[in-house]
Structure formats: C-alpha cells, structure tokens
Amino acid sequence: MERMWAARDVGLVVARQNGKGSILEARELAGLFLPRFSEKTIIHSAQDFATSGEHFRRVAALIQDTPVLNKQLKGAYEANGKERIELKNGARLLFKTRTKKLGRGFSPQLVVLDEAMFLDNDSMMALRPTLSAQPNPQLFFTGSAGLEDAHEFGMVRQRALKALESGDLDPYLFFAEWSAEVCNDFCLPGCDEHDSLDDEEVWAKTNPGYGIRISYETVDNERRADPTGEAFKVERLSVGRWPVQGDQWSVIDEKAWRARLDENSEVEAGSIKVLAVDVSPNREFSAVAVCGSNGHCLHVEITSGELSVDHRPGVDWVVRRVKEIWDQAKPDAVVIDKVSQAGSLIDQLEHQGVTVISPTTAEYAQGCGQFYSGVQPRRGEVADIVHIGQPTLNSAVAGADKRMLADKWAWDKKTSASDITPLVAATLAAWGYRKILFEKPKAATPFFYAGLDDI
Structure with missing residues (x-):
C-alpha cells in the first residue's frame, strides 16, 4: 500500500x-x-x-x-x-x-x-x-x-x-x-500582559530567520519607520486581522458574557428607559433593544411581545412595533444610527411623535467600547451591564467582529459570523441611556412597568 x-x-x-x-x-x-x-x-x-x-x-x-x-x-x-x-x-x-x-x-x-x-x-x-x-x-x-x-x-x-x-x-x-500576542484595542497604557513591539525577544520568536537571514538593524529600522506599529505588527510580527470565519467569541469572551447573566433582572419601574433599533445592511433582519437600570446595573434586552422576540426578518414591522412600545412603556428616546439602514426609519418615527436621537460616528464607537467594558472590563474598571440570556442576543455577541475607526473601533456587520443587529441595538440602547442619564438628568416619575413580555 x-x-x-x-x-x-x-x-x-x-x-x-x-x-x-x-x-x-x-x-x-x-x-x-x-x-x-x-x-x-x-x-x-x-x-x-x-x-x-x-x-x-x-x-x-x-x-x-x-x-x-x-x-x-x-x-x-x-x-x-x-x-x-x-x-x-x-x-x-x-x-x-x-x-x-x-x-x-x-x-x-x-x-x-x-x-x-x-x-x-x-x-x-x-x-x-x-x-x-x-x-x-x-x-x-x-x-x-x-x-x-x-x-x-x-x-x-x-x-x-x-x-x-x-x-x-x-x-x-x-x-x-510564528506570531506575537500584542496588545488589543482594550488594553490600558502600560499593559505588561502582551508582547511588546519593541522587544527584541519578540522579534526573534516571531522570525525564525532572525540573526541568520534577518538582522537586528533591519527589524529595528522597520519598527522606527512605522510609528503606529500597524504595518510592523502584520508584516514582521505576523499579527493578522483574520476574518471571523464562523469563529465564536472573538471580541467578547464567552465566560465574561456568561458572567453577566442575570435571569431575574428587569428594568426598574420609573427609571430612564431607552429603545434602540438596528437593521442589517441587506435589510434582511431588524432588532429592537431596550436599556434601563435594574437598580444596580444597566439591563439590556431585546424587546419582546406575546408571540416573539423583536429580532425578526425584514423591516416593515419595525415602525409599528416601536410606536406600540413607545405608547405603552413610554421610554425616553429611541436611538438609531442615522448612517445605517435603520436611518431610513427616522422620519417615519418622528412623524408619529417618537423622539429619536442619533450618535455621531465617534459616539457610536465610544458606545461600542463602553459596551465591551461593561461586559468585560479592563483593569481598574467595573462591569455594569447585565442581560437575561436571550438566545438571539447571545448568538450576536458570540459571532461579532469589529472594525477599526481611526483610533477607535465599532462592531463590523460585514465580517461578523452571524447577524449582529441584536448586539448593535443593545449597544445603541446602552449608549443612549448613558447620554440621557448624564447629559439630561431628570427626576424619575411614578411609572408602573410590568416587564417586557407584557408590552
């Protein structure tokens, strides 16, 4: 044989x-x-x-x-x-x-x-x-x-x-x-848990020809010629920006997300509540999320009615559903990223008396970073986001990828392994909650809130 x-x-x-x-x-x-x-x-x-x-x-x-x-x-x-x-x-x-x-x-x-x-x-x-x-x-x-x-x-x-x-x-x-493990977008300055771009030992371990085919002077010159280090990481340290390819939990760690599960959490009656809407690039799916305080943390959830969770195919149902929640639960605002596909819904919602706020690109990127830190805090930070374990949101977080925006980042709908409209909606809702809470503080008014399942 x-x-x-x-x-x-x-x-x-x-x-x-x-x-x-x-x-x-x-x-x-x-x-x-x-x-x-x-x-x-x-x-x-x-x-x-x-x-x-x-x-x-x-x-x-x-x-x-x-x-x-x-x-x-x-x-x-x-x-x-x-x-x-x-x-x-x-x-x-x-x-x-x-x-x-x-x-x-x-x-x-x-x-x-x-x-x-x-x-x-x-x-x-x-x-x-x-x-x-x-x-x-x-x-x-x-x-x-x-x-x-x-x-x-x-x-x-x-x-x-x-x-x-x-x-x-x-x-x-x-x-x-042969590759390095360098700091990611979430590391604090002075992080000593990852490989340094300026460490010669890192150069040697990522280049088997170092000292034989490749000299110290060659690598040192490449590093000095690239102050940001972005090209140096890819070309010399083999740090790729690989596609997700169906990979799971590539941004938020699964253990961190599971640790933020609180099945008994719900939005506190009388507190600020913010809705958010997102639509996928091909308008195949849409999602509606809510964020509010549960008395201790920020509660994020995909809203739901009697028959289904508000992550559904298409777009036609969104305006009607948001107006229904707006009239019944009386949230403080609805957040929509106006440069996304959901932006086409803003005029319809405002025409029906719904208050819509939109983040700038920089604010959206900040919201993505805040959501990440709220689930998986960096050293010196405290996790402040909880969820109730909804499968549709779990799947979105597991399959999410990110894209760079100058010195910030945002969720990437193109390279993510699954539809992430639930995650984007939850991120926007949390951003909107913080914006209203800190920029426009107001006293809570009496409010009876029976839970999202009853909306």
Whole structure:
C-alpha cells in the first residue's frame, strides 16, 4: 500500500524573508526527484506572475547547479506565465498564477498555494476536485499574516486553533505559525500582559530567520519607520486581522458574557428607559433593544411581545412595533444610527411623535467600547451591564467582529459570523441611556412597568 502523508493539508504562517520559500523548494524537489514520492505533477501557484516566476527561477537554478539533479532534467521552460520544469522521466513542476480555472485539466499529487493570504474561494473550488482522485495528495498553504479578506487561509488556521483549544487533533492537518500576542484595542497604557513591539525577544520568536537571514538593524529600522506599529505588527510580527470565519467569541469572551447573566433582572419601574433599533445592511433582519437600570446595573434586552422576540426578518414591522412600545412603556428616546439602514426609519418615527436621537460616528464607537467594558472590563474598571440570556442576543455577541475607526473601533456587520443587529441595538440602547442619564438628568416619575413580555 502506498505511503500516506502524516498531514494532507499543511499551513505555514511566517513573516517575509524567513526562509519559507526554501521549505517549498525542498518539498518540491523531493516530490520531483525522490523515488519514494514519485509525484508526476506538482503545481506551484501564487497570486501574481512575478511571485510565481521568481520561485521558478530559484528552483531551476538549484537543479541546474546540482549535477546529480541536472542530469535528470529535460528542460526548464520560461514562457511568460507558463513556466515549467520537466524531468526526463516525465515528472513536471508547473508554475501558475491563480485563476478560477486553477488545476483544471491536471491531476497533481502536490499543490503549493503560496501567498495564501490572497487565495480566493473560486480558486479553491476549482482546485479541490483535482486532488480528490489522488491516493496520496498534499496541499500546502503558505503566507504571511492574513487580513479580513483571507477567508480560505483563515479557515485552515481556524482548524488548527480549534484542534489546539479542544485537544482533539485534526488527523489531516499540520499547521505552524510564528506570531506575537500584542496588545488589543482594550488594553490600558502600560499593559505588561502582551508582547511588546519593541522587544527584541519578540522579534526573534516571531522570525525564525532572525540573526541568520534577518538582522537586528533591519527589524529595528522597520519598527522606527512605522510609528503606529500597524504595518510592523502584520508584516514582521505576523499579527493578522483574520476574518471571523464562523469563529465564536472573538471580541467578547464567552465566560465574561456568561458572567453577566442575570435571569431575574428587569428594568426598574420609573427609571430612564431607552429603545434602540438596528437593521442589517441587506435589510434582511431588524432588532429592537431596550436599556434601563435594574437598580444596580444597566439591563439590556431585546424587546419582546406575546408571540416573539423583536429580532425578526425584514423591516416593515419595525415602525409599528416601536410606536406600540413607545405608547405603552413610554421610554425616553429611541436611538438609531442615522448612517445605517435603520436611518431610513427616522422620519417615519418622528412623524408619529417618537423622539429619536442619533450618535455621531465617534459616539457610536465610544458606545461600542463602553459596551465591551461593561461586559468585560479592563483593569481598574467595573462591569455594569447585565442581560437575561436571550438566545438571539447571545448568538450576536458570540459571532461579532469589529472594525477599526481611526483610533477607535465599532462592531463590523460585514465580517461578523452571524447577524449582529441584536448586539448593535443593545449597544445603541446602552449608549443612549448613558447620554440621557448624564447629559439630561431628570427626576424619575411614578411609572408602573410590568416587564417586557407584557408590552
């Protein structure tokens, strides 16, 4: 029986100039020349012609400069996008730029996807079937840290993280990554719990070629040339902004969210109450949330009626439902982000006598940070938000991702793993509550509040 690889899929994440190409050269040469591998067709692909062509020239030079290999060479053909190396025994190494037709018409035993952070779904859909009939195939994903659109590479990485966290090894995957754990958006100045961008030991641990291929002076100059450190983190420390890819609890920790559960919490009668509305970018879902004091903390909840929670498909129901709550529960205001899809509802609500307030972009970002701190406080802060464990809000928090806004951040509806309109609505409601409480204080008036289920 033919020998099987210990891993069919191989993933490598490492910063540039650390020798990743040498690993690929060794693997491809082994596939071509070692009889035990006997790989007749190997495909090496990269995002663009220049990268693929450079790798072709390096492999060809290694063969031509090694007599024992060169005498087996039939030819190294450089033909403007159709580079290939062929041996006298018929084995060949093909160099391809990635397209929607990658791999079609071939039956490779090995495929190398270099610069995998730029790999798209169309290329993968074309490629996978070409390997399915091979008895011993292997697929390499290699590249530097991925950004928000690195979905295919991100899925490989997520497989590795899932196996690491669960202790349940993936029998088909080998994955290696050299990266730093730097401060996130929620760390306070002077944080000593994460890797420092200016620590030479961090440079060494994230660059296996440090002191060999990469000098102190090179990295030090890169750091000095990037005062913000954003590019340095990605390109030299391999700190990616990977897509969520179905990952859960990537912003708010699950334990922190569960710790803020209070099933008996409810808005205190006579206290300030603020509603908020959010609509998904494609207007597929909408949500209505409320925030008020329970006497100790800020209570956030997705409102509900007799039949359902107010997280429902479409938009047409929203104005009618908000007006119903406005008339019955008499909240102090309704918060809507006017630049979101929900902004189209403002005129209709105001026409019906509903008071609508809207945050600026900066205020919305501050509200996102306040919501995070209210659930998962940083050192020196106190958690002040509670919820009642509604599945729709739990799901939104679990699947949420964030996007950067200058020196702040906000929830990202595009890259989140689920519909996060309930979370956005709850965030806006909490922001509105604080705004009214601190900017427009008023004495509470007698009010009977029987609970949201009775609205």
